[in-house]
Amino acid sequence: MNIKKIIVIYKKEMLDLLRDKRTIITSFVLPIILYPLLMIGFSSMMSRQEIKLEQQGIVIYLNDIAQNEISREIRGSLSEIETLQIMDEAIVYDEDTYLDLLKDKSIEALITVEDSLSSTGYTILNLTCFYDETSEKSSMAYRKIRDNLRDLEEVLISKRLEKIKINSEILNAVEIKKENIAPPEQMVGFIVGKFLPYLLIILTISGASVIASDLIAGEKERGTLETILVSAAKRNELVIGKYLTIITISIITVLLNLLSMYISFRHIFMQMGQTMGNFQLPIGNFALILLLMIPLITFFSAILLSISTYSRNIKEAQSYQMPLLFGAIMLSMVSFLPGFELNLGFALIPIVNFSLLMRDIMLNNYQLSYLFIVIGSTLVLDVVTVYISIKLFHSEKVLFRTAEEKSLKFWGKDKKDILNLQFVFVYFIIMIIALYYIGGSWQIQDLMRGLVKTEVLLILLPVIVILRFSKTDIKKTLRLNYTNPMNFLLVIIAALPFLLLAGILGQIINLIFPLSETYLENLQSLLSTDQTSIWMIIFVVGILPGICEEVMFRGFILSSLKKNGFWHGIIFTAVLFGVFHLDPFRFLPVSLLGIWLGYLAWKTKSLYVPILAHIMQNSLAILITNYSDKFKFLDFIVKDGNIAYWVIIPAVIIIYFVVKGLHTFNPAETKDNSLEY
Amino acid sequence: MITVNNLSKVFRQQNGEELYAVNNLSFTADKGEIVVLLGVNGAGKTTTMRMLSTILQPSSGTATLEGYDLKKDPQNVRANLGFLSGDTGLYARLTARETITYFARLYDVPENTIHDRINKMADLLDMHDFLDKKIDFLSTGMKQKVSIARSIIHDPPIMIFDEPTAGLDILTAKNIISFIHKCKEDGKCVLFSTHIMREAERIADKIVMIHQGKILAQGSWDDLKKNTGLIDLDDIFIHYVNNVEKEDA
Numbered sequence: 001m002n003i004k005k006i007i008v009i010y011k012k013e014m015l016d017l018l019r020d021k022r023t024i025i026t027s028f029v030l031p032i033i034l035y036p037l038l039m040i041g042f043s044s045m046m047s048r049q050e051i052k053l054e055q056q057g058i059v060i061y062l063n064d065i066a067q068n069e070i071s072r073e074i075r076g077s078l079s080e081i082e083t084l085q086i087m088d089e090a091i092v093y094d095e096d097t098y099l100d101l102l103k104d105k106s107i108e109a110l111i112t113v114e115d116s117l118s119s120t121g122y123t124i125l126n127l128t129c130f131y132d133e134t135s136e137k138s139s140m141a142y143r144k145i146r147d148n149l150r151d152l153e154e155v156l157i158s159k160r161l162e163k164i165k166i167n168s169e170i171l172n173a174v175e176i177k178k179e180n181i182a183p184p185e186q187m188v189g190f191i192v193g194k195f196l197p198y199l200l201i202i203l204t205i206s207g208a209s210v211i212a213s214d215l216i217a218g219e220k221e222r223g224t225l226e227t228i229l230v231s232a233a234k235r236n237e238l239v240i241g242k243y244l245t246i247i248t249i250s251i252i253t254v255l256l257n258l259l260s261m262y263i264s265f266r267h268i269f270m271q272m273g274q275t276m277g278n279f280q281l282p283i284g285n286f287a288l289i290l291l292l293m294i295p296l297i298t299f300f301s302a303i304l305l306s307i308s309t310y311s312r313n314i315k316e317a318q319s320y321q322m323p324l325l326f327g328a329i330m331l332s333m334v335s336f337l338p339g340f341e342l343n344l345g346f347a348l349i350p351i352v353n354f355s356l357l358m359r360d361i362m363l364n365n366y367q368l369s370y371l372f373i374v375i376g377s378t379l380v381l382d383v384v385t386v387y388i389s390i391k392l393f394h395s396e397k398v399l400f401r402t403a404e405e406k407s408l409k410f411w412g413k414d415k416k417d418i419l420n421l422q423f424v425f426v427y428f429i430i431m432i433i434a435l436y437y438i439g440g441s442w443q444i445q446d447l448m449r450g451l452v453k454t455e456v457l458l459i460l461l462p463v464i465v466i467l468r469f470s471k472t473d474i475k476k477t478l479r480l481n482y483t484n485p486m487n488f489l490l491v492i493i494a495a496l497p498f499l500l501l502a503g504i505l506g507q508i509i510n511l512i513f514p515l516s517e518t519y520l521e522n523l524q525s526l527l528s529t530d531q532t533s534i535w536m537i538i539f540v541v542g543i544l545p546g547i548c549e550e551v552m553f554r555g556f557i558l559s560s561l562k563k564n565g566f567w568h569g570i571i572f573t574a575v576l577f578g579v580f581h582l583d584p585f586r587f588l589p590v591s592l593l594g595i596w597l598g599y600l601a602w603k604t605k606s607l608y609v610p611i612l613a614h615i616m617q618n619s620l621a622i623l624i625t626n627y628s629d630k631f632k633f634l635d636f637i638v639k640d641g642n643i644a645y646w647v648i649i650p651a652v653i654i655i656y657f658v659v660k661g662l663h664t665f666n667p668a669e670t671k672d673n674s675l676e677y
Numbered sequence: 678m679i680t681v682n683n684l685s686k687v688f689r690q691q692n693g694e695e696l697y698a699v700n701n702l703s704f705t706a707d708k709g710e711i712v713v714l715l716g717v718n719g720a721g722k723t724t725t726m727r728m729l730s731t732i733l734q735p736s737s738g739t740a741t742l743e744g745y746d747l748k749k750d751p752q753n754v755r756a757n758l759g760f761l762s763g764d765t766g767l768y769a770r771l772t773a774r775e776t777i778t779y780f781a782r783l784y785d786v787p788e789n790t791i792h793d794r795i796n797k798m799a800d801l802l803d804m805h806d807f808l809d810k811k812i813d814f815l816s817t818g819m820k821q822k823v824s825i826a827r828s829i830i831h832d833p834p835i836m837i838f839d840e841p842t843a844g845l846d847i848l849t850a851k852n853i854i855s856f857i858h859k860c861k862e863d864g865k866c867v868l869f870s871t872h873i874m875r876e877a878e879r880i881a882d883k884i885v886m887i888h889q890g891k892i893l894a895q896g897s898w899d900d901l902k903k904n905t906g907l908i909d910l911d912d913i914f915i916h917y918v919n920n921v922e923k924e925d926a
Contacts, residue, residue, distance in 0.1 A: 008782040012771075019770040223766030227827065230730040230760040231783040232752065396733050 001240070005233050009241025010248075017211060017249060027207040027249050031257040034203075035264040043268065049136075054083065058108045058141045061087045061098055066115040070125055070156065074113060077152045081144055102130055108141035122160075185282055186363060188265070193362030194335055197355040200257055200293065201332040205300055205325055207253040208246050212304035213317035215242045216393075221313040225399070239305070239393045243386065246301040247294075254293045258286050285361050292361070292371075295378040296354050300328075302385035309392040312401055327351075335359040342366075345512035347373040350381060424560045427466070428576055434458050436582065448532060451540050460548040463556045478555035483606035484665045491600065491609055494658040495616035497651035498596060499624075502589040502617075503643045509588060534626060538619050546615030553577050553594065554601040554610045570598035593617060603666050678866050679706040679729065679835060683738035686724050686890075698724040700890035701738065706866050706883070708834070711857065713881035714870040715914070721890040722870040723762075726839040729868065730760045742835055756784065758835040759828040763843030769813040773804065773823045776812065777830055784831035791830075798826045802856075818849045825856055836860050838869045842876065854880060874910040886917055893917040 017023045062078065064071045079086055087107065098110045110130040115123050129145055132138040158168035182190070219225040228238060262283070303324065311317035331351035334340050335358070342356040353374040360366035392398045439458050443450030467474045474480075553573055561569035574594030578587040597610040628638055637644055686699040699721040706712040714722050727733040729740055731751040739746055745753040767776055774795060781791045799805045802822045807815055812823065829836070838857065842850040857880060860867050871877055877884055884901060886893040894901060894917050898910075907913045 005783065008779070012768075012775075012779045015775070016768055016770050222769070223764045224768060226727075226732060226760070226762065227765050227780070228783070229732045230755055230758070231780060232756045232785055232831075233783045234752065400733070 001234065001236050005237045006241045006244070009233065009238060010244050013215065013242055013245040014248065017214070017245065020214070022210055023207075023214075023249065026210050027253045028256060030207075031203060031253060032260050035257075035260045036267075039264045039268055053137055053140055056083070056137065058084045058137065058144070059087060059106070060084065060109040060111060060141060060145070061101070061107050063095070063098065063110065063112040066113045066125060068115060068123070070123065071113045071115070073156075074125070074127070074149065074152065077148055078111075078145065081148055084141070084144065099130060102132060102138070105132075105135065105138075108135070108138045109145060111145065188269075189282060189285065189362035189364060192261075192265070193359040196261070196289070196362060197335045197358040198329075198332045200254060200289070200358070201296070201328055201351060201354065202325075203257055204250055204254055204293065204297060205304075205328050208250045208297070208300055209304050209318070209321045209325065211246050211249055212301065212308045213311070213314045213321065214308075215245065216305065216308040217311040217314050217317035218308075220311075220399075229399075235393050236390055239390050243301055243305055243389070246305065247298055250297040250301060251294065254290060254297065258290055262286055282362070282364070285364070288361055289358055292354065292358065292375070295375050295382060296351075298382045299350065299378050299385060302382060302389050306385065306389045306392050309389065310398055310401070331355065342370050343512075344373070348377050348512075350378060353377070420563070421561060424557050424576075427462075428557070428580075431458065431462065432580065432582070435580075448536060448540050452544060455544045455548040459552050463552050467556065477559045478551060479559070479601060479605060479607040481606045483604045483609055486665045487600075487604045487606070487609045487662065488612055490658045490661045490665075491613045492616060494596075494655055495613065495620055497654040498593070498613075499617055499620050500637070500643055500647050501651050501655075502593055504645065504648060505589045505592060506586065507643060509585060513585065534622070537622055542619035542622055543615050546611050546618060549577075549580075550597070550601075550607055550611045550614050553580075554597055555607050558598055558601060566602065570595060570602060573598050600662075603662050605666070678708055678744075679712075679740060679742050679868060681705070681725075681729070681738075681740040684725065684728060684735050684740055685737045686721075686728060686733060687736040697890045699728070702887070702890075702892060703738075704885045704892070704895055706868050708866050709861055709864045710882045711861050711867040711869060711880050712883045712885060713877040714868065714885050714887060715872070715874070715877045715881075716870075716887040717872055720872075720887045722872075722887065723839055724890075725887070726760075726762070726837055726868070726870055730758060730837055731755055756831070757833050758837055759831070759833040760837045760839070761824055761828040761841050762839035763841050763845070765824060767812045767820055767823055767827070770811060772809050772811050773815070773819075773826075774808045776823055777826050780827045781830045786831050794830060794832075795826075798830065801859075802826060802852075817845065818852065821845065821849050821852060825853070829860075833865070835866045836868070838867070840870055840872070842871070842873075874914060878910045886914060888918055888921060891921070893921060 060078075062075060064075065075086065078084060095110075095112065098107070101107045102110050108131065112128045112130075114126045116126055118124050127149065129142055131142040133142075157171070161168045161170070180187075216225070219228070229235070304321065307320045307324070308317045311320055328351055331349070332355045334346075334352050335355040340346070340356060342353070342360060346356055347353045347370050353370075357366060357370060357374050360370075435454065435458055439450065439454035442453050464474075467477055553576065557576060558569055558573045561572055574591045574597075577594035577597075578591030581587070581590050583590075597613055600610045600613055601607060624638065637647060681702055681704050684699060684702040685697065688696045688698055690696050702721075702725060704712070714725060716722050724733065728735050729742065729747070731747060731754050735747065739748050741747065742754045743757045745757065747754055768779075771779070777795050777798065778791055781794065782788075786794065795808070799808055802825060804819075804822050804826065807819050812820060815823065836857075838853075841853050845853070854876075857867055857869060861882075869880065878898065881898060883895065883897055885895040886901075893914075894904070896904070901910075901913050902908060905913050905916050907916060
């Protein structure tokens with residue numbers, strides 16, 4: 001690689017982008033004007049709005065049913081509130097009419113006053129204040145009335161106490177005083193720390209995405225890509241030059257963001273200086289965050305560059321960027337959530353780690369070790385994504401991608417080709433939604449019955465209907481083929497080792513992301529026999545899913561993906577299988593099981609084998625949950641629900657021999673690894 | 678000089694079938710010679726041109742350009758060729774001078790000669806009036822001149838033109854054609870692709886007819902006339918296509 005060439009490319013891209021209005025606006029102008037607008041404008045608008053509300057008259061209706069001395073006193077007290085006007089009592093409506101008036105916003109509040117006698121003979125006034133919390137004006141009326149009447153109550157009580165000659169101070173047995181020990185700096189950090197990560201991440205990605213889409217997809221669109229590819233520059237140099245451009249502009253964007261934010265805050269606090277006391281904004285924290293943003297920027301830039309390389313034009317690049325942007329928004333919002341603290345697990349999840357770490361930095365409450373883990377793990381991801389980016393830029397298939405014909409010829413005459421990646425993906429999403437809403441509501445009504453209905457009606461039936469309609473050869477697609485009986489024996493041998501391995505994987509995940517107690521209890525209750533007979537559970541949780549889910553995943557989905565190559569098809573199916581269980585904590589163990597089941601289907605060319613394996617897995621899990629206490633001699637493997645780690649070794653050895661056995665009994669017919677039969 | 682040996686390019690289609698976009702192509706192009714690659718749309722012209730300019734990797738076979746092997750030494754191949762196609766674009770936000778300078782640097786033209794070279798180019802192509810204007814504000818003809826200047830700023834011995842006149846008006850196309858003649862006069866080796874028979878007839882020293890990725894016939898204009906007994910290039914081309922289709926049937 002020639003550094004001089006990279007600089008030439010970098011300089012040209014910078015010059016080109018700095019002349020682009022879109023880049024200037026999204027990367028430079030927006031951050032500069034956003035914060036002053038947001039903070040100064042917003043706060044002054046709010047206070048102005050409040051003053052405006054204050055000045056407007058508030059009209060309330062007082063429905064005095066009690067008509068006694070105290071109720072008259074209430075009226076007197078309320079009428080002292082400035083701008084509050086109590087409507088004339090001459091017209092007497094019923095309560096519903098008043099409520100209608102309140103709904104029409106003709107009045108801001110309705111107060112009814114009734115009286116009752118306490119058991120000791122004192123008169124208690126029951127006062128109900130009707131108001132509309134969605135209306136600013138009505139809420140303000142309520143607040144004013146409440147404050148006014150609280151004062152009145154105190155006066156009334158002390159009068160009563162005076163009558164029986166008791167000092168009203170007797171009521172002050174406990175006095176609570178509020179003293180916030182957090183210094184103003186920390187309070188600012190607390191507030192800013194919540195939304196700063198979110199704002200920074202979103203603004204950085206949206207700025208970088210505009211640039212990235214222009215840099216490669218834009219070159220394709222304008223027809224300039226060929227001209228640089230035939231030039232004497234190497235492809236690596238082109239990618240790196242462009243990559244550095246995105247990074248530079250993104251860093252400037254972040255810098256401007258932080259600077260503008262800092263100045264806006266200072267302005268606001270200087271205005272409030274008299275009331276809050278003078279203090280310094282934590283400038284060191286802002287600087288640390290700027291430093292921290294660099295690895296995050298390099299990570300995003302590489303992803304965005306890969307998307308841009310893959311896309312045929314800017315529009316396509318932008319549509320591919322959308323999921324990334326949405327994902328980033330969701331993950332960065334974690335700083336808003338209470339109870340989410342940075343731990344080892346979260347420190348390894350991109351975006352979430354930055355969001356939480358930035359919040360802690362603003363609170364002056366971060367651990368150096370996590371800072372290094374977050375930066376380190378992101379740098380590793382950086383290297384991977386840059387490598388992918390360069391790889392993509394070397395791939396002819398990606399660089400000169402032509403339009404693909406994407407039509408679901410489902411209802412047309414040509415029914416051969418419906419089972420493809422796009423179709424499976426759309427189908428899977430619809431199925432997941434149905435599973436969540438329809439299946440979920442069935443299971444709430446009656447768990448066992450609901451599970452049966454979900455498996456049969458939502459998972460099995462649609463697949464059969466689709467295969468029927470598409471006139472596909474069902475037997476061939478679902479691999480309902482005869483297979484060597486030895487395969488079944490091998491699967492039975494592998495079942496326990498596999499379950500233990502998946503269990504250990506789950507255990508490790510549990511170490512990194514501790515599961516909540518309620519979660520574990522729910523899972524246990526599904527598998528245990530407290531309410532239902534063991535045979536019922538084995539049928540509903542063991543056998544039925546084994547059949548229905550295998551038909552869908554290793555039958556329908558895997559066959560649809562066979563064009564995408566052997567491992568691609570199996571892994572993609574396994575990932576969908578993991579997602580299908582709608583449980584992030586079980587995603588990895590279930591996906592691992594999915595890979596095993598996919599491998600079995602491919603190797604034995606028969607769906608019956610993964611069906612048996614699946615049934616064995618589920619049923620064994622049920623049996624272990626229910627009977628592990630009864631077999632004390634198994635304690636050396638599973639104790640208190642924890643699997644011993646040494647089990648990995650024998651389990652892997654057994655699985656190795658099972659795989660060897662599978663290869664012996666199911667010799668490959670052709671050399672290529674296609675999923676054809 | 679270009680020597681193409683059994684060059685092939687296979688694309689894998691969506692349905693998994695293989696498609697030979699270029700099938701076993703062999704021909705040569707000498708110094709000071711204009712060789713025209715003639716074929717209908719989809720014949721494999723652009724794929725061939727892209728392989729020769731190292732944008733695409735050949736599936737099999739190879740070619741040498743100025744003695745440098747396409748596969749082994751793509752860097753030197755690129756340094757020795759200029760590439761211009763009908764749909765190559767320019768950077769709208771850069772000026773003509775900035776664009777040409779950028780490519781001069783990519784091609785390692787010595788920094789102290791870039792200024793002079795651009796001036797010479799501007800004399801040759803009559804570009805002085807718009808050298809410092811942004812590309813966005815230039816007419817199609819002016820843009821075409823910038824594209825030409827960009828492609829020859831490093832004075833390459835080989836020029837590859839992939840349908841350079843496609844979509845251009847007669848006057849702009851004429852600029853290109855006269856530029857191609859200039860290249861020949863300067864002793865450059867020129868490879869030119871087109872689907873317009875008249876164009877080929879007018880400028881070619883040698884015609885290579887390709888159809889469905891394969892060579893139908895090659896030779897000078899006179900050779901082709903002699904071999905077929907026909908005088909019109911359209912008729913000659915159709916004659917060869919029919920021959921191939923008869924063989925296939």
